Amino acid sequence: MLGNCLENVRKNVPLVHNITNYVTVNDVANVILACGGSPIMSDEPEDVEDITTICGGLNINIGTLNKRSIEGMHRAGKKAGELHHVILLDPVGAGASVLRTDTANDLMKEIHFTAIRGNISEIKTLALGSGTTKGVDADVADAVTEDNLDNAIRFVKNFASQTGSIVAITGAIDLVSDDKRCFVIRNGRPEMGKITGTGCQLSGMMTAFLVANPDALLEAAAAAVCTMGLSGEIGWSHMQKGDGNSTYRNRIIDAVFNMTGEMLDRGAKYEIR
Amino acid sequence: MLGNCLENVRKNVPLVHNITNYVTVNDVANVILACGGSPIMSDEPEDVEDITTICGGLNINIGTLNKRSIEGMHRAGKKAGELHHVILLDPVGAGASVLRTDTANDLMKEIHFTAIRGNISEIKTLALGSGTTKGVDADVADAVTEDNLDNAIRFVKNFASQTGSIVAITGAIDLVSDDKRCFVIRNGRPEMGKITGTGCQLSGMMTAFLVANPDALLEAAAAAVCTMGLSGEIGWSHMQKGDGNSTYRNRIIDAVFNMTGEMLDRGAKYEIR
Amino acid sequence: MLGNCLENVRKNVPLVHNITNYVTVNDVANVILACGGSPIMSDEPEDVEDITTICGGLNINIGTLNKRSIEGMHRAGKKAGELHHVILLDPVGAGASVLRTDTANDLMKEIHFTAIRGNISEIKTLALGSGTTKGVDADVADAVTEDNLDNAIRFVKNFASQTGSIVAITGAIDLVSDDKRCFVIRNGRPEMGKITGTGCQLSGMMTAFLVANPDALLEAAAAAVCTMGLSGEIGWSHMQKGDGNSTYRNRIIDAVFNMTGEMLDRGAKYEIR
Numbered sequence: 001m002l003g004n005c006l007e008n009v010r011k012n013v014p015l016v017h018n019i020t021n022y023v024t025v026n027d028v029a030n031v032i033l034a035c036g037g038s039p040i041m042s043d044e045p046e047d048v049e050d051i052t053t054i055c056g057g058l059n060i061n062i063g064t065l066n067k068r069s070i071e072g073m074h075r076a077g078k079k080a081g082e083l084h085h086v087i088l089l090d091p092v093g094a095g096a097s098v099l100r101t102d103t104a105n106d107l108m109k110e111i112h113f114t115a116i117r118g119n120i121s122e123i124k125t126l127a128l129g130s131g132t133t134k135g136v137d138a139d140v141a142d143a144v145t146e147d148n149l150d151n152a153i154r155f156v157k158n159f160a161s162q163t164g165s166i167v168a169i170t171g172a173i174d175l176v177s178d179d180k181r182c183f184v185i186r187n188g189r190p191e192m193g194k195i196t197g198t199g200c201q202l203s204g205m206m207t208a209f210l211v212a213n214p215d216a217l218l219e220a221a222a223a224a225v226c227t228m229g230l231s232g233e234i235g236w237s238h239m240q241k242g243d244g245n246s247t248y249r250n251r252i253i254d255a256v257f258n259m260t261g262e263m264l265d266r267g268a269k270y271e272i273r
Numbered sequence: 274m275l276g277n278c279l280e281n282v283r284k285n286v287p288l289v290h291n292i293t294n295y296v297t298v299n300d301v302a303n304v305i306l307a308c309g310g311s312p313i314m315s316d317e318p319e320d321v322e323d324i325t326t327i328c329g330g331l332n333i334n335i336g337t338l339n340k341r342s343i344e345g346m347h348r349a350g351k352k353a354g355e356l357h358h359v360i361l362l363d364p365v366g367a368g369a370s371v372l373r374t375d376t377a378n379d380l381m382k383e384i385h386f387t388a389i390r391g392n393i394s395e396i397k398t399l400a401l402g403s404g405t406t407k408g409v410d411a412d413v414a415d416a417v418t419e420d421n422l423d424n425a426i427r428f429v430k431n432f433a434s435q436t437g438s439i440v441a442i443t444g445a446i447d448l449v450s451d452d453k454r455c456f457v458i459r460n461g462r463p464e465m466g467k468i469t470g471t472g473c474q475l476s477g478m479m480t481a482f483l484v485a486n487p488d489a490l491l492e493a494a495a496a497a498v499c500t501m502g503l504s505g506e507i508g509w510s511h512m513q514k515g516d517g518n519s520t521y522r523n524r525i526i527d528a529v530f531n532m533t534g535e536m537l538d539r540g541a542k543y544e545i546r
Numbered sequence: 547m548l549g550n551c552l553e554n555v556r557k558n559v560p561l562v563h564n565i566t567n568y569v570t571v572n573d574v575a576n577v578i579l580a581c582g583g584s585p586i587m588s589d590e591p592e593d594v595e596d597i598t599t600i601c602g603g604l605n606i607n608i609g610t611l612n613k614r615s616i617e618g619m620h621r622a623g624k625k626a627g628e629l630h631h632v633i634l635l636d637p638v639g640a641g642a643s644v645l646r647t648d649t650a651n652d653l654m655k656e657i658h659f660t661a662i663r664g665n666i667s668e669i670k671t672l673a674l675g676s677g678t679t680k681g682v683d684a685d686v687a688d689a690v691t692e693d694n695l696d697n698a699i700r701f702v703k704n705f706a707s708q709t710g711s712i713v714a715i716t717g718a719i720d721l722v723s724d725d726k727r728c729f730v731i732r733n734g735r736p737e738m739g740k741i742t743g744t745g746c747q748l749s750g751m752m753t754a755f756l757v758a759n760p761d762a763l764l765e766a767a768a769a770a771v772c773t774m775g776l777s778g779e780i781g782w783s784h785m786q787k788g789d790g791n792s793t794y795r796n797r798i799i800d801a802v803f804n805m806t807g808e809m810l811d812r813g814a815k816y817e818i819r
Contacts, residue, residue: 030468030522033469042366044338047338050369066614099596244800258515299742302742314567315643316610319645341612507788524792531790
């Protein structure tokens, strides 16, 4: 089932408009290409409406935001909404600064997001109006664990219901939920946290998966999460003596590039709750 | 002959000023270093005139343009023109948005470009005033093929004549022309399209080649195209099980780094029409 | 001793706020992760004060500066100073344009930097008010050599005394000094100059080292320089046939990732003058 979602990306080659931070933007572009999509980046307010019009999906990531790009996010999101495109929000660092928290909240007021993906601290900030985000990483005290899993599932379903969006909270255990079902995913490796931008990459890739699977959005979002996590496992298995986080970064994108639907179906580790 | 152009880059270490998009900028810098040049990036209008003055060439790439950087492009281009520097235009996404098309057209009105490099959709947009650019990739319907090659050669020669620039249209078959001669180049691999920014990299590298070969500009531009394409072939030949587009990206730049004039002369596949 | 400084970074996981250029920002983030720190990037004036508040150190790099980011540098620096955070200046291209020279000088007037790191041309520009910076690389005529080493040590000690900052001048021979002692470091490889951003990476990493070693700032700065240089040596020893500057870039960050305190103590090549 999830493998089929990946194959649809390769078949449909969805064009994804990204307004994203300049730290990880190159990796976002390459991972969208790796999974079968086609990326385009544009954040200038006078450029974004035309660009988003020719795309199938819009990925808004608020890392390294500035006043110009925030205006670009609003204009692109409004236009993409009118065109019924897929729109994804990655609230990087929400809770870490007033500007980031406010920007995420403002965007959520004006734009209906197909999906929202972040770490637990960022999503809690959006849900509860405040958070304890430690920079761009989740606060340890917030982490989803086997012990608090029932609570976390309740939380993500509630937030999905409240927003009408698919909500993906990623970390050691990933949760992907609409208001009814929640995929609990246990792919991935802790070493992925030693590479900048695996979250940003996932958001770009998830947008491509959603565009290519309009009739199975929840499965598409879960398939993107499993693809990233499984690629982290496969990439790690190829690591050799002397390799470190920089080579690991390449190996993960390489694994996405070589992933087939069958491999994904075999390697995805999830339960539906 | 083309190998000599590469050797001149390594000998002269041309300093290239790049106003380029934030998606692929790191790769542009590393490929300019790989071929023997020295890159510097600056887009702030109040910085660009000083920076371009100490350089030998200016590479203007309009991907992820914004109003500030557009002003930077104009000021840098004007100054570089006064100093008779090499100036190259890479009209990324011309045809995909009004702002990009207008920006490319405005720049062409005010600045005389030594060379213009883009995909067929982008160049058609500049030549015909409109296009069918699909994001930052060429539209399939536009592609240069063996079947329409004669027409495409006529088109590129005409556009070169009209602009007084060397025009490089890159794709499965690459065309590099002044108004009299056209290099038809068949190096490269289709998998290069699965990496973001091989076109941007080529533009940066071509600027370095042009600066280092003032008396053989057409050959220099063709040599840069062959270096990129041949590096794509060599890089691919080094791919191992599990490698994908991210590793391929590194291997291409590595191949540029290791290219000698002799290797280029042996591996370049072109005819002159 | 230096190995202990590295171990403190891994133990304390310092959060480093970076206002840095968009060319090498991804590598800066990954090398900070590689050495054990945690990076966050933000340059919007309305965002930087909140972000720097939750961090332990601030790394200001003036490459690809613009008027907005310059304001961000000042506001972040002022706030970080009030909080007695570590603050580092990397004056990329000072001497190459009036805007860069003025920006570096203005920042030094308003902010007390814990450390300043640059190549000899950039540091000379700051010290003498003018320079011969060739783009972002040091001018050959400026280079620190065995022949002019005594003079260079006197110069760096004087500038450290004058500014009250630790001053690191990096090149073939690296000098790291407060006003009393000067580490003369001979790690590294010339091929590091064929990769964009090894200097930027070092500045990010040095900020992390300084935050994690408040009681041994000079040793911390020297340890960062030795870590980078030794990683360049180790990375180079892993190079295989066909590898070039792009793979070397990955191998250096990988070597930082795998460096232990013991390895650093064994491999660091320095004398104290």
